[in-house]
Amino acid sequence: MADFDVIVIGGGPGGYVCAIRCAQLGLKTACVEGRDALGGTCLNVGCIPSKALLNATHQLHEAEHNFAKMGLKGKSPSVDWKQMQAYKDDVIGGNTKGIEFLFKKNKVTWLKGWGSIPAAGQVKVGDEVHSAKKIIVATGSEPASLPGIEIDEKTVVTSTGALSLPKIPKSMVVIGAGVIGLEMGSVYARLGADVTVVEYLDAITPGMDGEIAKSFQKILQKQGLKFVLGAAVQGVSTAKGKATVSYKLRKDDSDATLDAEVVLVATGRKPYTDGLGLEALGVEMLPRGQIKTDAHWQTSVPGIYAIGDAITGPMLAHKAEDEGMAVAEVVAGKHGHVNYDVIPGVIYTTPEVASVGKTEEVLKQEGRAYKVGKFSFMGNGRAKAVFQADGFVKLIVDAATDRILGCHIIGPAAGDMIHEICVAMEFGASAQDIALTCHAHPTYSEAVREAALACGDGAIHA
Numbered sequence: 001m002a003d004f005d006v007i008v009i010g011g012g013p014g015g016y017v018c019a020i021r022c023a024q025l026g027l028k029t030a031c032v033e034g035r036d037a038l039g040g041t042c043l044n045v046g047c048i049p050s051k052a053l054l055n056a057t058h059q060l061h062e063a064e065h066n067f068a069k070m071g072l073k074g075k076s077p078s079v080d081w082k083q084m085q086a087y088k089d090d091v092i093g094g095n096t097k098g099i100e101f102l103f104k105k106n107k108v109t110w111l112k113g114w115g116s117i118p119a120a121g122q123v124k125v126g127d128e129v130h131s132a133k134k135i136i137v138a139t140g141s142e143p144a145s146l147p148g149i150e151i152d153e154k155t156v157v158t159s160t161g162a163l164s165l166p167k168i169p170k171s172m173v174v175i176g177a178g179v180i181g182l183e184m185g186s187v188y189a190r191l192g193a194d195v196t197v198v199e200y201l202d203a204i205t206p207g208m209d210g211e212i213a214k215s216f217q218k219i220l221q222k223q224g225l226k227f228v229l230g231a232a233v234q235g236v237s238t239a240k241g242k243a244t245v246s247y248k249l250r251k252d253d254s255d256a257t258l259d260a261e262v263v264l265v266a267t268g269r270k271p272y273t274d275g276l277g278l279e280a281l282g283v284e285m286l287p288r289g290q291i292k293t294d295a296h297w298q299t300s301v302p303g304i305y306a307i308g309d310a311i312t313g314p315m316l317a318h319k320a321e322d323e324g325m326a327v328a329e330v331v332a333g334k335h336g337h338v339n340y341d342v343i344p345g346v347i348y349t350t351p352e353v354a355s356v357g358k359t360e361e362v363l364k365q366e367g368r369a370y371k372v373g374k375f376s377f378m379g380n381g382r383a384k385a386v387f388q389a390d391g392f393v394k395l396i397v398d399a400a401t402d403r404i405l406g407c408h409i410i411g412p413a414a415g416d417m418i419h420e421i422c423v424a425m426e427f428g429a430s431a432q433d434i435a436l437t438c439h440a441h442p443t444y445s446e447a448v449r450e451a452a453l454a455c456g457d458g459a460i461h462a
């Protein structure tokens with residue numbers, strides 16, 4: 001008899017959610033995690049700590065820029081960086097301890113240590129080998145650097161180092177205008193650093209709706225971030241604790257450099273599968289290092305499954321969680337499913353940016369007939385009351401059927417509002433369905449309804 005029905009390797013959002021769901025479905029489950037705390041990159045050095053710093057620095061920004069307007073006078077708060085770090089660490093601790101509690105509650109065994117798979121049906125942790133009927137690999141990803149750049153996590157840092165810098169740098173160059181670059185760039189810009197973002201492409205946030213990206217860049221520029229677009233970074237040199245980033249402008253091949261106290265390399269992440277022994281087992285991999293899986297997340301070796309950042313698809317905690325729940329259903333003999341067409345993406349800057357479904361650019365490529373309904377937060381009373389009227393909701397629907405194809409929002413609480421559209425899309429709803437749904441006043445969500453009205457006979461407050 002096997003020691004466990006399921007062993008999940010990796011205790012991040014994909015792995016821990018999968019383990020809990022497996023246990024809830026009656027399977028004897030263990031989860032292998034080598035860090036001192038559960039929660040993976042997301043809780044320890046990703047989503048959660050960055051949100052703590054984004055929150056603290058957003059409050060600072062409000063105090064510096066908006067308090068006086070609201071009649072709140074007095075000195076702006078000064079920054080106690082050590083305390084801000086302690087706050088962030090408390091937030092991490094609270095969340096990771098929460099997962100430990102959930103493991104106990106659901107009777108998931110935490111096997112502490114780094115796991116490998118010596119043979120199908122076996123997981124080695126430290127010196128011990130445990131047997132399992134099914135193994136699920138949820139080992140996540142790690143930062144991907146560029147050739148010519150040596151990360152020391154002091155002067156040249158990844159997102160991990162950027163969360164725990166010993167002091168606030170006076171200047172920072174961020175390589176890559178993706179999610180990490182813009183979130184962490186915002187944090188340090190709000191803390192007073194001179195932040196320049198260098199991006200290979202001609203627009204920020206690749207893959208995002210073009211109109212939203214343009215508006216987002218303008219808003220970030222107003223907040224003090226600088227951008228060098230169309231610039232391929234060639235390397236970073238360091239001397240005496242300072243860094244020089246060299247890049248080539250793609251339009252004319254000219255070379256240029258930028259100096260900074262800290263360089264954040266945010267050029268993407270790569271699957272983390274080192275040391276698992278997948279090669280020896282004959283687990284098929286994809287050219288970009290992901291584990292190849294079938295429609296039920298099973299690898300080429302029967303009984304071994306993989307989910308999350310270690311396989312294809314967007315590297316997002318919630319995508320990994322969905323796969324974790326679905327694969328748990330599969331190994332329990334049920335029918336797990338993930339709708340990859342409805343996975344939202346959110347950037348937690350101020351304003352937030354959120355997106356689900358297709359962009360106009362993709363629909364044009366596909367040659368589909370679509371209609372756009374847009375509504376600016378300038379027409380939203382609630383957003384105006386809190387100085388967050390920059391931005392808009394853009395709803396894209398099928399020209400013939402009115403069925404929602406995508407939604408892109410830049411504005412207050414965009415990351416929460418997008419879920420109305422996610423639910424609508426799951427139900428195959430039309431813009432009219434949203435337009436006919438009563439939305440409470442005064443809420444930011446009224447802007448979503450107005451965008452839906454704009455797909456039909458017109459918005460009211462435009």
Ligand code: NAI
Pocket residue numbers: 047146175176177178179180181183198199200201204205206231232233234265266267268269314315316345346347348
């Ligand atoms: P990303 O893929 O979002 O952006 C990387 C950027 O670097 C791209 O714009 C790319 O064009 C640029 N780049 C690549 N090579 C370059 C070069 N040589 N010179 C200049 N620019 C270059 O990657 P990022 O921001 O590192 O994030 C990694 C992953 O983590 C993403 O999949 C992201 O979705 C996820 N993540 C999600 C968050 C969220 O949901 N809020 C927060 C943080 C990360």
